[in-house]
Amino acid sequence: MKKILSLVLAAAMLLTLMPLAMAEGTTDWEPFAENVSITIPVYDRGQAGVPNVEGNYWTEWIQKNFGDKYNITVNYVAIPRTDVMTKYSMLAAAEDLPTILMEYDYPKVTQWAADGYLTEFDMDEFAKVAPTYYNRMVEMNQLTYTKINGDTYFVAAYRPYYDTSYTFQSFVRMDWLRQVGYDHVPVTTSEYNDAMQKIMDAGIAAHPAGGVMVTGVGSDQNYQWRTWPLDEKEWAMYGDYNIPALGWEPNYRLLKNENHKYNIGMTNPEYYLTGTEDEKTNFINGETYQYGAYISASMDWLTAFYEANPDAELAIVPVNGKIDAEYGTTPGYRTDNPFGMMVGFSSFATEDQIKAAWMYMEWLTQPENLFTFQWGIEGENFNYDEEGLPQTDSNYNGEYKMGFSNNKDYWCVTIEARQAGTIEDVIANNLPHDLPQDFTQDIIDWYYDKVAVRDAGWAIANALYSVSMESEAEYQTTLTNLYKEYRDKLTMCSEEEFDALYAQYAQEYLDAGYQAVIDERAEAYEAGNSTHLLNQTATEVDLNK
Amino acid sequence: MQKNKTKTRRERTSWKKALSRDWHLYLMLLVPVLLVVIFNYASYPGLRMAFMDYKPAKGYAGSKWVGWDTFAKVFRDRDFTRALKNSLVFNLLDLVVSFPMPIILALMLNELRFPRFKKVTQTVLYLPHFLSWVIIGSVAYQLFKPTTGIVNVLFMNWGWIQQGIPFLTEKWHWAATYLLIGVWQGMGWGTIIYLAAITGISGELYEAAMIDGATRLQRIWHITLPGIRSTIVILLIMNLGKIMGSNYERLDVFGNTQVKDFQYQLAIYIYEKGLASSKFSMATAVGLFQSLVGLILVLASDRFAKALGEDGLL
Numbered sequence: 001m002k003k004i005l006s007l008v009l010a011a012a013m014l015l016t017l018m019p020l021a022m023a024e025g026t027t028d029w030e031p032f033a034e035n036v037s038i039t040i041p042v043y044d045r046g047q048a049g050v051p052n053v054e055g056n057y058w059t060e061w062i063q064k065n066f067g068d069k070y071n072i073t074v075n076y077v078a079i080p081r082t083d084v085m086t087k088y089s090m091l092a093a094a095e096d097l098p099t100i101l102m103e104y105d106y107p108k109v110t111q112w113a114a115d116g117y118l119t120e121f122d123m124d125e126f127a128k129v130a131p132t133y134y135n136r137m138v139e140m141n142q143l144t145y146t147k148i149n150g151d152t153y154f155v156a157a158y159r160p161y162y163d164t165s166y167t168f169q170s171f172v173r174m175d176w177l178r179q180v181g182y183d184h185v186p187v188t189t190s191e192y193n194d195a196m197q198k199i200m201d202a203g204i205a206a207h208p209a210g211g212v213m214v215t216g217v218g219s220d221q222n223y224q225w226r227t228w229p230l231d232e233k234e235w236a237m238y239g240d241y242n243i244p245a246l247g248w249e250p251n252y253r254l255l256k257n258e259n260h261k262y263n264i265g266m267t268n269p270e271y272y273l274t275g276t277e278d279e280k281t282n283f284i285n286g287e288t289y290q291y292g293a294y295i296s297a298s299m300d301w302l303t304a305f306y307e308a309n310p311d312a313e314l315a316i317v318p319v320n321g322k323i324d325a326e327y328g329t330t331p332g333y334r335t336d337n338p339f340g341m342m343v344g345f346s347s348f349a350t351e352d353q354i355k356a357a358w359m360y361m362e363w364l365t366q367p368e369n370l371f372t373f374q375w376g377i378e379g380e381n382f383n384y385d386e387e388g389l390p391q392t393d394s395n396y397n398g399e400y401k402m403g404f405s406n407n408k409d410y411w412c413v414t415i416e417a418r419q420a421g422t423i424e425d426v427i428a429n430n431l432p433h434d435l436p437q438d439f440t441q442d443i444i445d446w447y448y449d450k451v452a453v454r455d456a457g458w459a460i461a462n463a464l465y466s467v468s469m470e471s472e473a474e475y476q477t478t479l480t481n482l483y484k485e486y487r488d489k490l491t492m493c494s495e496e497e498f499d500a501l502y503a504q505y506a507q508e509y510l511d512a513g514y515q516a517v518i519d520e521r522a523e524a525y526e527a528g529n530s531t532h533l534l535n536q537t538a539t540e541v542d543l544n545k
Numbered sequence: 546m547q548k549n550k551t552k553t554r555r556e557r558t559s560w561k562k563a564l565s566r567d568w569h570l571y572l573m574l575l576v577p578v579l580l581v582v583i584f585n586y587a588s589y590p591g592l593r594m595a596f597m598d599y600k601p602a603k604g605y606a607g608s609k610w611v612g613w614d615t616f617a618k619v620f621r622d623r624d625f626t627r628a629l630k631n632s633l634v635f636n637l638l639d640l641v642v643s644f645p646m647p648i649i650l651a652l653m654l655n656e657l658r659f660p661r662f663k664k665v666t667q668t669v670l671y672l673p674h675f676l677s678w679v680i681i682g683s684v685a686y687q688l689f690k691p692t693t694g695i696v697n698v699l700f701m702n703w704g705w706i707q708q709g710i711p712f713l714t715e716k717w718h719w720a721a722t723y724l725l726i727g728v729w730q731g732m733g734w735g736t737i738i739y740l741a742a743i744t745g746i747s748g749e750l751y752e753a754a755m756i757d758g759a760t761r762l763q764r765i766w767h768i769t770l771p772g773i774r775s776t777i778v779i780l781l782i783m784n785l786g787k788i789m790g791s792n793y794e795r796l797d798v799f800g801n802t803q804v805k806d807f808q809y810q811l812a813i814y815i816y817e818k819g820l821a822s823s824k825f826s827m828a829t830a831v832g833l834f835q836s837l838v839g840l841i842l843v844l845a846s847d848r849f850a851k852a853l854g855e856d857g858l859l
Contacts, residue, residue: 089823092601115823116602213802270690272802273714347602477822478624488802 029129029359031071036356038349039098043409044078050404053078057400058373058407066363072356076410084108092117097346099357102157102413106145106464107242107472109342113153114468118344120151121354129355130155130362133414142339149467155361157340159416163459165336166427166447167417169439170292171283171302174315176204187320189224189257189327196266199289209261210288211271212279214487216480217242220258222250223332223460224320232533236463236525237518241334243476244483247506247514257327258491259498272488284308290317295443296405298394299432306436316442319449321456321541331458331541338461340416365414373411374418376402389421394432423447449543457538463521467529471520475513482512595830601823615830625831628814631807635720636788643728644784647735648777652765654736655743670733678730682798685726689713711803719804727795738780739773746772778850782858786843789835811835 042053051057054076067074077098079087084103091097097117103109112118123146127134133155137143142156172185180198199208214220218241226239227249238245245251261267268274268288283291284305293301306312320331343361345354363369375382375390380400382390392406403409406418420429427447428440453459486505493501524530564571595615597608619625650670657663673681688696689712697709712722750768759767793812800808811831819828843858851857 083821085823086821089601089820089825092823093825095601095604097602111823116600116607269692273686273690473822477817481817485802485805492803 029070031069032352032356033071034352035071035073036350036352037073037075038100038353038356038360039075039077040100040357040360040410040413041079041098041102042076043081043404045081045404045409047404051401053403053409056403058402058410061373062360062410065369066360070356070359072359074360085111088112088117095348097348099346099349099353100343100361100413101346102341102343104337104341105242106337106342107240107469107476109154109344110148110465110468111473112344113148113151114470114473116347118153119347119349119354120153121345123152126155126358129358130365132365133358133362136365140338144466145337145339145342145464147466154342154344156342157412157414157416159336159338159340160419161417161423161447162338163335163461164447164450164454166443166450167294167430168292169295169443169446170290170317171314172290172317173312175311175313176208176289177315178313179204185315185317187318188322188324189329190324193257193261193266196261196289197264200265205287205289207265207268207287208289209266209268210274210279210282210290211267212274212276213272214484216244216484217476219244219480219483220251220254220487221334222248222254223334224329225250225254226330226332226460227328228330228332228538230460230533233522233525235460235533236530237521239460239462240521241462243472243479243514243517244487246483246486246509252502252506253328255487255490255502256498259493259495262491263495267491272492286312294405295427295430295439296394297392297430297432299435302432302435310436314437314439316439316446319446319453319543321449321453321543323540330538331453331456332460332538333453333458335454335459335461337464341412343413361413364411370411370414373407375406375420376400387421387425389425389429391429449541452541452543456541458541459534461531461534463525464531465521465524465529467524467527469517469520469524471513471516475517479509479513479517482509592829592833594826595833597826599826599829601825611826615826616834619827619830619834622818624809624814624818628809628811632789632791632810632812635724635807635810636791638720638724639727640784640788642724643731643735644781646728646732648739648773650732651736651739651743651773652769654740655769656761656765667733667736670736672733673730674734676730678792678794678798681726681730682795685722685799686713689722713799714801714803716804716807719799720807723799723807726799738776742773742776743769775856778855779858782843782846782850785846786839788842789838 044053059074059076062074066072077091085108088097088101092115101109101112101117103112109118123134123143136158137146137156140156140158142158145156146152146154148154174185176199177183177185177195180195180202182195182198186192186195196208199205221241222245230239234248238248258267262269262271268282274282279288280291280293280301282288284301286309291301293299302314305314323330345357349357364373375392376396377400378384378390380393380398381396381402382392385391417426418429419426424444427443431438431440431443433440486509490498490502490505521530593605596610596612597605598611598615599605599608654663654667654670657666686694688694689710691697691709691711691714694709694712696712697706700706701709711718713719746768750772751764754764754768789811791810791812793816796808796810796813797816800813815828815831818824819831847857847859
């Protein structure tokens with residue numbers, strides 16, 4: 001009974017989104033006469049304690065329950081999470097691309113299309129083979145993102161709560177804040193800087209703000225530093241996630257603040273040598289104020305933190321609803337794209353292989369298959385609670401052990417999050433409950449605050465282009481590497497030198513290719529080949545903090 | 546008589562006879578020869594990529610020929626100039642600093658008279674060669690970070706310094722540290738060839754010199770060094786061929802944004818601008834350029850060595 005209730009809950013959202021689905025579907029498929037072999041990419045995150053990504057119980061489970069039924073051999077190929085593009089390049093050079101190519105970042109998949117890695121296809125044919133998947137795209141208005149230069153190259157996975165994502169949370173030392181007279185967590189820049197200064201003055205931590213080396217791609221997101229109302233053309237030219245906007249006013253203001261923080265000692269002087277694992281260790285060791293990570297039912301680092309700091313009190317950083325009068329920062333934030341993985345199909349694949357890949361995606365989208373793949377085996381990976389909702393056993397380590405984040409790197413081909421029950425249930429299921437503090441209610445509140453801020457108009461989606469951007473493909477790697485170098489020099493120079501150095505590096509950055517990038521984006525925007533800003537009437541929100 | 550001479554010549558050059566007599570040696574040789582053929586020569590057709598706008602998904606047949614365009618683009622690139630300059634300077638410095646060390650070390654090891662101590666010393670000196678650069682790099686950062694590195698912490702605790710020495714975070718300090726770690730990693734292994742060459746020197750020469758009253762230094766200078774001179778020249782020529790090369794792994798593990806002015810060398814350029822950006826044509830063009838310059842240097846230095854009366858390499 002509990003299982004039935006759970007399945008009903010798990011399927012509820014999918015079913016409401018796909019009224020036309022299931023009429024046709026997996027039952028119509030005939031097994032292939034000749035065996036068809038397909039290859040699916042799966043991220044290798046280099047994490048200890050997870051099964052081999054290319055072969056484990058769950059890859060065999062797919063083969064047994066899907067592959068064998070339709071005479072399809074399903075293979076998996078590991079893609080290093082930190083070096084996706086190089087790995088795909090190598091596979092393409094060896095003419096060994098996987099049948100499916102998928103990535104979260106739109107510029108990456110458009111580059112694949114431009115480089116000939118992907119094949120065009122007929123969306124109507126896809127709809128016949130994978131009606132559930134297709135109808136969900138229709139319901140979520142995702143078809144607009146499936147074309148480049150007028151040709152269909154992609155299908156889009158579903159990302160629940162894409163503009164109010166709650167899954168990444170920053171945890172801070174509330175006990176330190178109380179020691180320096182704060183009864184709440186600072187959310188504005190001026191309050192944050194003030195609190196850090198007081199923590200340093202009190203001798204609690206030498207460099208409380210910590211800091212990690214910048215990676216270039218996605219570094220220094222400046223959404224809260226932008227001036228409202230946003231200018232749509234500027235947003236289209238500079239407001240990108242992948243190539244940092246050195247030379248744009250919001251980036252200047254952000255880096256000026258970083259420079260100040262470094263010069264007064266708030267930032268770790270060795271931040272540019274500090275990786276994320278070191279930063280996590282610094283937080284666990286009680287050396288830094290804040291650490292952020294994705295929430296999950298098993299958060300080993302939080303367990304380690306409480307073991308090392310039994311008297312510590314943590315809090316999550318609340319949503320900001322106010323404009324900071326001193327620094328001009330706003331509640332502006334970046335929303336995810338309105339899709340999860342963008343999925344394309346190899347130009348080396350045969351028609352049968354592409355059809356088999358579509359079948360694989362459709363089969364995984366069926367609620368009963370997806371549920372097992374996301375939650376595992378009852379009594380092993382999860383158990384039902386009193387309300388009939390599945391609860392993951394975060395300590396499970398047996399033969400059915402799942403891959404990173406409950407097999408997410410496999411089922412991300414169709415959906416980006418596990419769904420079981422209401423948002424409250426989902427959050428509760430994605431948090432550990434055996435720690436000295438329970439953050440469930442805090443994160444539920446955080447989610448509703450985020451909804452309020454979004455509704456007030458502060459959500460900023462990045463511009464997406466329906467034409468391939470050749471200059472991005474040409475200059476992205478150069479610019480992101482150059483940004484890392486300039487950014488650290490700008491952070492570490494004296495405050496007096498900053499403005500002159502910023503102007504010099506901004507010009508060099510333009511000359512190195514950024515000018516070509518922003519020119520091409522402006523051209524695409526003016527030709528009507530980009531998305532648009534949705535809401536510009538942002539107002540402050542009283543979140544009753 | 547003439548007939549006998551011909552027969553003798555034929556017997557000497559008969560590959561069948563040589564093969565049947567030394568077949569086991571040829572069989573052993575087959576493995577390295579195959580490795581060289583597969584990994585060095587079989588890839589040669591791929592060099593055409595340098596003259597094409599190569600797109601992996603389109604293959605050679607579908608990619609356009611662009612002539613020298615890729616080379617022109619590379620040579621106009623400021624980053625290439627920077628990488629080339631750094632590669633040349635650091636490889637020359639590496640040669641100056643690293644090349645003599647194995648010779649000096651081999652001479653010193655050769656003078657050790659207590660066999661067990663000599664073997665232990667040799668083994669200890671060889672060990673760094675077997676450590677990967679990733680391990681060496683991470684250990685180096687743990688030792689030499691400016692504020693939390695063990696060396697700087699100790700120096701500060703002992704009152705020797707007020708501020709940490711930026712061994713790996715300031716470009717000039719980095720250059721010295723990078724080169725010296727290279728010396729440490731390679732010098733032990735580099736002694737093997739010299740020690741082997743030293744064993745080929747006749748012991749009678751040393752005995753005669755000792756009878757004549759030569760000191761140990763005089764024996765080294767007048768017997769050992771001349772005895773290994775041809776080996777030194779050959780290795781020098783081979784090292785000159787590497788003057789355009791660079792070791793990506795070594796550069797990457799010691800890299801950080803504060804030292805990019807020096808750390809940005811051709812291997813980094815090829816990886817960042819070529820492979821990571823799917824620009825295989827550019828990566829191949831730079832690789833081909835490196836190889837050609839290396840080949841020219843080897844040939845030139847070989848000719849120079851021969852002009853000085855040495856055997857040379859070829």
